[in-house]
Amino acid sequence: MSLDSSIEFCISEENVYLLCKKLCADGVADVSDLFVVFISNEHKHIPLWHQKASHRADGIILWDYHVICIQRSKEENSLDLVWDLDSTLPLPSTLASYVSECIRPSFELFSEFQRVFRVVHAPLFLSYFASDRRHMKDSEGNWTSPPPEYKAIVAQDGTVHNLNQYIEMSTKDVLKDVGEDSVNAVYTKQLGVLVGENQLEQFFSCIPR
Template sequence: MATLDLDATSSSSPAAPPGVSRFHHTPCYCEENVYLLCKKLSEEGIAKSDGSDLYVVFISNEKKQIPLWHQKASPRADGVILWDYHVVCVQKRKDSNLPHLVWDLDSSLPLPSPLATYIAETIRPSFQLFSEFQRVFRIVHAPIFLRSFASDRRHMKDSAGNWTSPPPSYEVIVAEDGTAHNLNEYMEMPSADVVKSIGPDTIDAVLTQKLGVLVSESHLEEFFSKIS
């Protein structure tokens, strides 16, 4: 994950929300942060032990330019930044009286935040964007992600082989089948593959397919309202 050029005025970054420090976080490695986050939420009983109430959500688009607000890496007071991609975790709540939750370790919003609040404050669908900045969301069921995801961090090296951002100190993540790197598969977001509506086939695809499904921001909240 890397920032892109964005005309911004300087401002001090907000303090990290309470509780963030208990989770492993390496700047610019959001996919690995979420991988470890899902494991920890399950291990500590915050989520189900098998992680079945957790969903990994990749945010990007074909241009690899997505604006998000309330990001701690932003120098602006409103926290807006232009990422090439970002990854968060959404926790589905069984009780219809409880809001679904978004876990974003890079956000200055409370951790976790209700899904509706996160969408309104971070995605800001009411903010009119040029087409190249429209965001696409890849939703992947956490149990599948934890088995299938792999990254050897090659995307964080420049042409000379130097790190563009210091890597985590732990070993690289290898998939259960031995795959060494497939992050690029999760980051590819062709607009032609975005589902037109949320139906049973969409839900089934997320629960069974390695790469889940692609949804638009207008269908993001609807997806989580329909999944059992």
Template structure:
């Protein structure tokens, strides 16, 4: 199981679709026995702000040596370690170890000691994974430009539909 946990390639990833990636990640963590079957030990964290400009470091999509990128928002998964160790951060877009201990992820990705202009202050919304898995639905409209063209290619799978909202 250790091999699976440390190999990000075992998890579905479509660049720029972090919320769908995290949904599928949470599902896989639960079904593979890495997390509790119902997901009670994992949390989904949305990071954004009113300006939709949040800097995060050590991101694969960055073109800079320090890995910093300005996202409109980002979504990660945090797993509480039942064994007493630090919580683990699952970030498919990070160049840090996968998963990363929460304290090092915060210091190397969030960088709270780095002085930011107020426009870049980040807000965090934490959702318990069982609620997220039951209620999340994809909305890909924000990934299209004003002419209806994709700014980034969408995942090949159909958009995710919340439980009880099946359109079929």
């Protein structure tokens, strides 16, 4: 699948917003199969491997936050897929390989680098997410990098900016148990649910096909 040239590599939340729409428009996925996943923590320092922005051989980089899309197909025996436009892995990659290669939960990290995953159902994300790109400006209101040429994303209810609500997360707020209640919650909560890095695959395995 060819990706639209308007998809940039500096604002992953908008990239994923556009990607979800394109996957649906191209018939690659149904919107109900897509989940937007914000990765961050209370310290805004999260390591991911195999990232294009890295200058290291292993591709590791510290993001303040990162956003990916996970596709959970309804077909039996199908594999969950990860769409990460900033990764050097194949696009898409299987969830298992992405976790193993990019997240590496078995790699021992200091507590300040522990990652939290906010899983949001794509229909809710596309309806409620908004960003006026204020986080791309310095204290004097100047752009720190050129903004995309397309219009900023406004939520259906008129909200112009709520990115901070999606990226604010803490390890103490992750699910205690992954199960039916948490799966039901992801379909109803605007900001989704928070899972730990050792719960991500388990969470998606609980979502019925």
